[in-house]
Amino acid sequence: MNEELDILNEETELEEVKELDFNCPNCGEIHQDDVVFLCNKCDAKDMIKKDGVYICPQCLTQGENFMCMSCDSTQVKLKSKI
Numbered sequence: 001m002n003e004e005l006d007i008l009n010e011e012t013e014l015e016e017v018k019e020l021d022f023n024c025p026n027c028g029e030i031h032q033d034d035v036v037f038l039c040n041k042c043d044a045k046d047m048i049k050k051d052g053v054y055i056c057p058q059c060l061t062q063g064e065n066f067m068c069m070s071c072d073s074t075q076v077k078l079k080s081k082i
Contacts, residue, residue: 019080020032020051020052020080021078021080022035022066022076022077022078022079023076023077024068024070024071024075025073025075025076026068026071026073027068027070027071027073029079030070032052034068034069034070035066035067035068036066036067036069037053037054037055037056037066038065038067039065042056042059051080
């Protein structure tokens with residue numbers, strides 16, 4: 001029975017997600033939940049979920065593609081390393 005519990009615990013173990021830090025030029029430091037990733041070039045199938053945020057990696061390396069949901073600024077910068 002203990003083996004069954006161990007297997008159940010392994011299967012239900014949640015992926016650890018770290019908080020990402022963002023800076024908005026209008027709002028200052030903002031929470032990850034107040035940021036959306038924008039891309040008009042890539043297909044939705046190219047998006048991956050990384051540290052709780054959906055991104056397409058090729059766009060992330062070319063520039064910042066985040067928008068503040070409070071003020072709609074697209075000049076939001078990612079301060080954390082993904």
